[in-house]
Amino acid sequence: MHPINWVIVAVYLVYVVVDGIRKSKDTDTISGYFTANRSLSWWVVGLSVMATQLSAITMIGTPGQGATDGIRFVQLYFGLPLAMVILGVTLVPLLHGSGVYTAYEYLERRFDPKTRSLTAFLFLLSRGMSVGTIMAAPAVVFSAIFGVPLLWSVAVIGVPTVAYTMVGGVQAVAWADVKQMVLIVVALVAIMLVLLVQMPVNPDEALRIAGATGRLRAFDFSFTVNEQYTFWSGVIGGTFLMLSYFGTDQSQVQRYLAARSVDQAKSSLLMSAYWKIPLQALVLLVGVGIFVYYQFVRPPLLYNPAQEVAVVAERGAAYEALQASYGEAFALREAAARSVADAGGGAAAASAMETFRAREADVQALRTEALAMAEEVTGADSNDVNYVTLAFVLRELPIGLAGLFIAGVIAAAMSSIAAELNALATTSVIDLYRRWLRPEATDAHYLAVSRGATVLWGIFACVVATYAATLGSLIEVVNRFGSFFYGSILGVFLLAMVPRAGGWGAFLGLIAGMTVVGFVNFGTDVAYLWQNVIGAVVVVAVGVAVGGGQGRTVTPEAG
Amino acid sequence: MHSDETSREAAQAKFRRTLIQVLIVQVVALALLGFLQLHYNR
Numbered sequence: 001m002h003p004i005n006w007v008i009v010a011v012y013l014v015y016v017v018v019d020g021i022r023k024s025k026d027t028d029t030i031s032g033y034f035t036a037n038r039s040l041s042w043w044v045v046g047l048s049v050m051a052t053q054l055s056a057i058t059m060i061g062t063p064g065q066g067a068t069d070g071i072r073f074v075q076l077y078f079g080l081p082l083a084m085v086i087l088g089v090t091l092v093p094l095l096h097g098s099g100v101y102t103a104y105e106y107l108e109r110r111f112d113p114k115t116r117s118l119t120a121f122l123f124l125l126s127r128g129m130s131v132g133t134i135m136a137a138p139a140v141v142f143s144a145i146f147g148v149p150l151l152w153s154v155a156v157i158g159v160p161t162v163a164y165t166m167v168g169g170v171q172a173v174a175w176a177d178v179k180q181m182v183l184i185v186v187a188l189v190a191i192m193l194v195l196l197v198q199m200p201v202n203p204d205e206a207l208r209i210a211g212a213t214g215r216l217r218a219f220d221f222s223f224t225v226n227e228q229y230t231f232w233s234g235v236i237g238g239t240f241l242m243l244s245y246f247g248t249d250q251s252q253v254q255r256y257l258a259a260r261s262v263d264q265a266k267s268s269l270l271m272s273a274y275w276k277i278p279l280q281a282l283v284l285l286v287g288v289g290i291f292v293y294y295q296f297v298r299p300p301l302l303y304n305p306a307q308e309v310a311v312v313a314e315r316g317a318a319y320e321a322l323q324a325s326y327g328e329a330f331a332l333r334e335a336a337a338r339s340v341a342d343a344g345g346g347a348a349a350a351s352a353m354e355t356f357r358a359r360e361a362d363v364q365a366l367r368t369e370a371l372a373m374a375e376e377v378t379g380a381d382s383n384d385v386n387y388v389t390l391a392f393v394l395r396e397l398p399i400g401l402a403g404l405f406i407a408g409v410i411a412a413a414m415s416s417i418a419a420e421l422n423a424l425a426t427t428s429v430i431d432l433y434r435r436w437l438r439p440e441a442t443d444a445h446y447l448a449v450s451r452g453a454t455v456l457w458g459i460f461a462c463v464v465a466t467y468a469a470t471l472g473s474l475i476e477v478v479n480r481f482g483s484f485f486y487g488s489i490l491g492v493f494l495l496a497m498v499p500r501a502g503g504w505g506a507f508l509g510l511i512a513g514m515t516v517v518g519f520v521n522f523g524t525d526v527a528y529l530w531q532n533v534i535g536a537v538v539v540v541a542v543g544v545a546v547g548g549g550q551g552r553t554v555t556p557e558a559g
Numbered sequence: 560m561h562s563d564e565t566s567r568e569a570a571q572a573k574f575r576r577t578l579i580q581v582l583i584v585q586v587v588a589l590a591l592l593g594f595l596q597l598h599y600n601r
Contacts (some may be wrong), residue, residue, distance in 0.1 A: 059590075071592070081581055081585050085578060127596075207595065208599055211598075211599030211600045216595045216596055217596050217600050218592035218595065218601045219592070219593065219596055263573075263574070266574060267574070267577065270574075270577050270578070270581055273582070273585075274581050274584055275584075277585060277588045277589070278588045280593075281588060303578070463576065507573075515596045529590070531597050
């Protein structure tokens with residue numbers, strides 16, 4: 001990469017740490033450290049929520065998915081606006097109004113200590129692991145592309161993030177998120193503009209080429225519970241997933257607990273409802289744009305350069321022969337793509353598309369052969385969907401913009417990781433340490449323990465990231481891991497609104513929900529989005545059946 | 560007391576307005592995606 005690009009990345013890294021530490025004022029109490037003394041404006045919280053949810057996986061994996069699979073992934077987010085509205089009128093007033101530090105603390109007030117501790121433990125377990133995979137996604141790709149040891153990539157992302165999170169708490173995290181969100185959007189707009197300017201065909205022709213391979217199919221109305229992304233799984237399963245993520249996951253709840261008032265907290269969530277689908281569609285369309293661009297500019301046969309080097313070293317002659325065939329197949333496909341662009345409508349267009357699809361299948365067959373070769377040689381998963389975007393960025397973006405995009409990817413990773421570390425430390429200290437080990441210590445003591453917990457979780461995340469290298473499509477891994485617990489934990493919070501439900505009902509319901517989801521996950525082909533629905537429904541059903549409540553819910557304070 | 564009620568009503572009105580804007584943005588976004596699928600996906 002050009003030195004100017006490296007300078008941009010370095011300037012960003014230094015700035016984010018210095019600025020984060022500058023934002024550490026008023027963090028000498030745990031209220032300041034964990035909730036910014038409930039002082040943040042709705043737009044700061046809103047951007048922080050969005051930056052937290054938008055990880056490096058979104059920046060590099062999602063356009064890659066758009067390039068290889070099209071825009072149907074956007075259906076996952078169809079339930080998000082509805083979920084935000086539901087949370088705005090249910091859980092947000094309940095949690096913010098209760099004056100708690102964590103979502104799980106509320107469960108003790110409503111149910112009992114065991115329900116709080118179990119949900120807090122499940123959060124620590126699932127998020128502790130997933131923060132490692134969130135860090136691994138860009139680290140693995142950077143390591144392969146820039147030829148540096150994985151540990152270095154992990155350290156470049158992990159060390160600054162841990163530093164500003166540890167020093168500045170939620171205030172530093174939220175303000176860093178604001179700047180990181182701006183950088184992410186600028187980077188995405190930059191890549192979109194470069195694609196529009198450099199595309200060898202006009203936008204209408206580009207869309208025709210993309211459409212010929214089915215990449216513009218955003219809606220799939222089939223009702224099959226085994227299919228991952230359909231309209232119905234997005235609207236129903238997606239709503240439950242988003243309710244769970246934004247309503248019960250401490251990494252998100254902690255953002256809006258830091259808002260000035262309940263109304264400001266509600267408004268911050270509506271910002272995500274506003275922008276998420278358009279933003280996600282834009283990211284996927286960037287990927288579709290890369291796919292069309294590569295119809296006219298020959299892309300690499302293998303996008304992962306580290307695997308390509310290994311294949312050339314071990315199977316040089318075979319790989320060279322494959323490259324020659326790939327060159328011929330690419331030339332034929334390019335001609336077919338031009339025919340689609342020139343054909344307009346009618347029978348000629350149908351015939352041109354048919355030919356193009358056949359040529360595209362030939363190219364994909366050669367790619368499949370190369371990927372199989374890479375897998376045989378390296379013994380590692382050769383799925384290179386997460387490398388497509390950065391390959392394009394480094395080959396095609398002008399000097400400066402490539403650095404900006406890389407900084408954007410690091411920013412996306414840092415914003416998600418910082419929120420997770422902050423939430424993991426908060427839950428460890430408030431729900432476990434203060435609740436069970438040292439209930440009567442001073443604020444200064446809890447603050448010191450919180451900073452120590454942030455560092456320990458940071459080290460743990462770095463270790464997990466270093467060993468998560470062999471995971472396949474990281475997008476699905478992160479979402480799937482959450483699904484084991486997400487639906488069931490949401491069920492407990494739904495149960496909290498049912499006066500009839502009591503502590504034992506919630507506890508047994510949670511265990512029943514997770515057991516059923518475990519069986520469904522391992523024993524059937526039901527798509528993971530539906531597992532959230534199943535988990536939540538089982539918890540509520542069991543909780544209501546067991547009962548034991550005294551007809552009460554915790555009433556939030558006004559404000 | 561009266562000012563509390565007034566500010567709460569104002570906040571609720573703002574929430575409703577934002578909800579309508581959210582709805583419009585989603586409808587436009589989904590309509591554009593639908594157009595791409597119907598017009599270009601073959």
